[in-house]
Amino acid sequence: MSVPAIAVRGASRVYASADRAPVEALGAVDLTVDRGRFVSVIGPSGCGKSTLLRLVAGLESPDTGSIEVGGEPPERAAAAKRLGLVPQRPALLPWLSVLKNVTLPARMNRRADRGRTLPDAAELLRKAGLGEAMHVLPGELSGGMQQRAAIVRAFGLHPDVLLMDEPFSALDEFTREALQEQLLDLWEELRATVLFVTHSISEAIRLSDQVVVMAARPGRILEVVDIDLPRPRTQDLVLSPDFHDYEVVVRQYLRDAFDHEHQLPRRRDGGDPR
Amino acid sequence: MSEVRRGVRLLHPRYWAPAVVMLLVLLALWTVGAERLPYLLPPLSDLWDTLAGDPAYFLRHAGVTLGEALGGLAIGFVAAFVLAVLVSESVLARRAIMPVAVVLNVTPLVAIAPALVVAFGFGPAPKLIVTALICFFPILINTAAGLRSVSREVLQVFRTVHASRWELLRHLRIPTALPFVFAALKIVFPLSIVGAVVAEMSAAGSDDGLGTVILVASSMNRLAVVWAAIVVLAVMGSLLLLIVTVAERRVLHWHESTARPSR
Numbered sequence: 439m440s441v442p443a444i445a446v447r448g449a450s451r452v453y454a455s456a457d458r459a460p461v462e463a464l465g466a467v468d469l470t471v472d473r474g475r476f477v478s479v480i481g482p483s484g485c486g487k488s489t490l491l492r493l494v495a496g497l498e499s500p501d502t503g504s505i506e507v508g509g510e511p512p513e514r515a516a517a518a519k520r521l522g523l524v525p526q527r528p529a530l531l532p533w534l535s536v537l538k539n540v541t542l543p544a545r546m547n548r549r550a551d552r553g554r555t556l557p558d559a560a561e562l563l564r565k566a567g568l569g570e571a572m573h574v575l576p577g578e579l580s581g582g583m584q585q586r587a588a589i590v591r592a593f594g595l596h597p598d599v600l601l602m603d604e605p606f607s608a609l610d611e612f613t614r615e616a617l618q619e620q621l622l623d624l625w626e627e628l629r630a631t632v633l634f635v636t637h638s639i640s641e642a643i644r645l646s647d648q649v650v651v652m653a654a655r656p657g658r659i660l661e662v663v664d665i666d667l668p669r670p671r672t673q674d675l676v677l678s679p680d681f682h683d684y685e686v687v688v689r690q691y692l693r694d695a696f697d698h699e700h701q702l703p704r705r706r707d708g709g710d711p712r
Numbered sequence: 713m714s715e716v717r718r719g720v721r722l723l724h725p726r727y728w729a730p731a732v733v734m735l736l737v738l739l740a741l742w743t744v745g746a747e748r749l750p751y752l753l754p755p756l757s758d759l760w761d762t763l764a765g766d767p768a769y770f771l772r773h774a775g776v777t778l779g780e781a782l783g784g785l786a787i788g789f790v791a792a793f794v795l796a797v798l799v800s801e802s803v804l805a806r807r808a809i810m811p812v813a814v815v816l817n818v819t820p821l822v823a824i825a826p827a828l829v830v831a832f833g834f835g836p837a838p839k840l841i842v843t844a845l846i847c848f849f850p851i852l853i854n855t856a857a858g859l860r861s862v863s864r865e866v867l868q869v870f871r872t873v874h875a876s877r878w879e880l881l882r883h884l885r886i887p888t889a890l891p892f893v894f895a896a897l898k899i900v901f902p903l904s905i906v907g908a909v910v911a912e913m914s915a916a917g918s919d920d921g922l923g924t925v926i927l928v929a930s931s932m933n934r935l936a937v938v939w940a941a942i943v944v945l946a947v948m949g950s951l952l953l954l955i956v957t958v959a960e961r962r963v964l965h966w967h968e969s970t971a972r973p974s975r
Contacts, residue, residue, distance in 0.1 A: 519874065521872045525865035525869060529869055531887065532966050533890075542883060547874045577968075591869075592869075
């Protein structure tokens with residue numbers, strides 16, 4: 439059997455703060471993601487889904503347990519530039535053109551790029567519908583176009599693992615759906631393993647091979663739902679009864695997650711652990 | 713909007729008339745004041761005659777003062793910028809440097825200047841040091857804040873490709889800090905002239921610079937010369953500010969602070 443793209447074993451993370459009780463953001467979570475899979479993580483706020491993403495990105499270390507990306511610690515995967523991150527906001531640099539923004543990661547940590555052929559950034563931008571906007575500053579683009587540029591930036595290194603933290607949450611419904619489609623197109627072509635954090639049930643189902651449902655306090659994985667729908671996931675598919683059935687199932691798990699949380703004795707803290 | 717159209721718009725009286733009217737009112741008040749209080753204000757005609765009578769004299773002294781101001785500013789800028797990078801990169805450096813910088817900032821420079829003159833003599837050294845000191849703190853504080861203002865998300869994106877500290881500094885932190893640096897420059901360019909003049913006035917034996925001109929002329933009660941030197945200083949400060957503002961518009965065209973209001 440091949441090495442999984444992401445392996446999380448018993449990883450926990452506690453945020454301590456001086457003025458309140460420590461918050462158990464993540465309590466001993468196990469998760470295995472196979473290569474080339476698109477996996478969404480969904481759950482109520484405070485369930486640790488963003489924490490999980492940061493652990494896989496190597497931006498934080500787990501207090502217990504271990505994380506491996508392609509059989510290595512995340513720091514090693516980052517050093518080899520095999521990770522891509524798309525944050526909640528586009529996080530483009532306002533003084534660089536869209537093209538220069540997209541190629542900036544390639545200009546950093548150059549040692550890791552030796553012997554690799556990177557996809558042509560201009561070509562990727564054209565595919566993402568940003569051909570015209572290539573030489574424009576990000577400030578002149580709409581929010582949706584900026585987020586598309588951020589996605590192209592992450593794909594631009596042809597990463598093995600792409601980590602996306604609610605990338606579409608700030609966009610309106612129409613833009614969101616158009617971007618989902620474009621994300622899937624890029625993904626079909628470049629085939630990274632994707633870990634995608636979202637609040638939206640339909641978004642999770644449309645994009646993913648698997649939906650991971652999490653619950654809060656402590657953050658944990660409640661259920662992993664396999665989405666057995668054909669690809670490409672067209673607009674018609676979203677309206678099909680099968681799609682709707684998955685929505686019902688995932689929604690029920692989310693409701694369980696929510697009820698679960700509220701049956702537990704409330705702790706004094708109860709804030710978002712960040 | 714294009715530069716040309718913006719320029720044409722500024723030619724409209726709506727833009728320059730209020731300032732011109734205000735200036736005329738002030739000049740009229742001056743004339744009245746000079747008639748009533750001849751020992752305090754020279755008549756405008758005297759002021760003009762003084763300036764026009766020997767422009768080379770004022771230009772020479774203005775050049776000396778400007779040289780001290782810009783030289784001191786350059787020294788202060790380099791020192792403050794380097795320390796700002798240190799302070800933003802290392803907690804240890806921040807804890808060591810910032811308290812000293814704050815103490816330096818609250819110490820009145822007018823009080824330090826004479827001591828420096830005693831230590832370094834009447835040459836340019838104390839003037840450069842005083843000017844550098846007065847420019848130092850605003851640049852340090854602003855640049856350090858700017859270097860630290862890179863958003864968490866941007867940093868996370870580039871940490872996941874393992875960008876080095878130097879790469880983060882060069883590609884993210886320094887460009888992000890530029891608007892802060894320009895804000896500081898707008899403060900310290902005029903301040904640099906203050907520094908130079910204060911230093912000249914403290915070095916009672918030196919014989920050039922507009923500060924010296926003012927000091928000597930006022931001791932001899934030559935009011936027109938005093939005020940002529942003041943006018944030259946004001947014009948010089950305004951020109952410096954204009955240069956910084958134009959440079960800022962050029963460099964920071966991408967930044968929202970340079971976006972023009974719609975009216």
